[in-house]
Amino acid sequence: MSKPATTAPAPLDESNDVPCCPPMTQQRIDSATAVNLSAAFKALGDPVRLQLMSMIASAPDGEICVCDLTPAFEVSGSTISHHLKTLREAGLVDAERRASWVYYRPRPALMRQLATLLDPAAIAQ
Amino acid sequence: MSKPATTAPAPLDESNDVPCCPPMTQQRIDSATAVNLSAAFKALGDPVRLQLMSMIASAPDGEICVCDLTPAFEVSGSTISHHLKTLREAGLVDAERRASWVYYRPRPALMRQLATLLDPAAIAQ
DNA sequence: ACACCGATTCGATAGTTGTCAAACTCGACC
């Protein structure tokens, strides 16, 4: 509301394998990009969602059933579902229904963008 | 205060140059670590704070004055100050007062942890 | 001492979020 939204980039779109952003140690993030990428960080900014994300990202088969996620937490199934929706809408995961079950898998592109933003040089060390 | 010191992840402590956490693509995050690290992601989960962080991280002299940060945003000075406090409390930046001005500089250790968590392999590619 | 300036803190408020229980949808299986 305070920002006139000039060029409107869209890093949360489907077609998003472009590099997008240099490390923030090298270049300041412009406001439109900040809006987009902060949404992804925000999605990881809850303990339950971060754990969900890690369970999905480290799933041995590249995907994991909701039925395996839910019992790992103390919260209700509807809350887990709500958090999964948040991760989905942030572009961090993908869901697919097969038979009675729903499987989630990571979307590495955005994770890579976030990691790059946080300075890959420090990692390469 | 909430940490029973079992395996002690403690990523928000001062003495934090330890690796802490393997990439989440390789190993699930335990609940205590999730609480700690999600706080850092949460701090980056606001457009203004993400831009502030990038301005601090990319400051040519390794630090930047609040007086240079504030005019770059549409929000009030007190709001900027509040966001800077959030980044400070998350362990992402450090502040120092010199004369009339306050200078902020990045704390790379935590940023490195977050980047590693998001899979360094994808970066090294 | 005093006024000034940069930055933080305080108090208030509108908006957002995490959570649950209940209602609902989609597919499977008798």
Place this chain on the structure above:
DNA sequence: GGTCGAGTTTGACAACTATCGAATCGGTGT
């Protein structure tokens, strides 16, 4: 086709957050 089970959506609510203006704090310089 009726029922069951897995997930999602809906509605409600307490807790938190982003924001502002006003008050305050810390240093400078007159």
